[in-house]
Amino acid sequence: MSAEEMTARLGLEADEITIRGSKSSDPPRPAVHIWQISVPRSSLPVDDMITALVDRLEPYASAIGALAEELDRHEPGHTAVLQVVRFFGEDEEDEDSEEEWMTEVPTRPRPLGWHLDRRVLDFLQATRAELDVDEYGDTL
Template identity: 45%
Template sequence: MKVHQYCYFALKSEAVSAAEITARLGMRPDEVLVLGSKSPEHRVPRMHSWEIVYRGADPVDDQIERLIGRLAPVRPGIRALVDEGATAVLQVVRYFHHRDGGEEFGWHLSPAVLAFLAEAAAALDVDEYDLSE
């Protein structure tokens, strides 16, 4: 089965903009979302989001290691933002039966990644989609 996968780390907040997160962390994001930029009357997206993204052909556990490696220098700043009400999440997205995917099945998180997530008070969210239908 072919699997296309990628991951990203996001800091989300209703009160703190991606620009302010960038200034506070001293690190530029790969992608941002601005609260209400798609639909102001419905507040979509519902939060500002500052994101570091890894897309590539590597196994997802290797992608996660590289992503967390990029974030390691700003981990204390991430935790400070979380302590002030922001939400931190490591998002893993996997598409099964994807025409451009690789032959990957399982994946794991290393002790270093688990420690980073715990120290940053970050959640892990995994979305998996079956495209065979």
């Protein structure tokens, strides 16, 4: 399914799209289409970033879930993924961009550990999404 069709079905513009390429390995091309909502590169706690994404996407949860269910029938695999990437030690560089997208999400000064509340778990279930969290950096 094309990114344009996904946008029309969801009623939400993607922040970024990646178009599936050929199966040749040179140069490498994505194996699937990617329709993506993004947040700035951040060192904020994982659960704060997840809350910000859920705040933005929750009004579209049922549409995302219906689309994921349809795509699962035709392209089994990971059709809906909530992916969060945290970079340790980059607070100063990203402070302005974080303020732009973090509206009312309370941040807590803690370097490790995160928590998913019932609202986030319900969102993941409604959207049929998997959760993928990556953390990078050597500064804690």
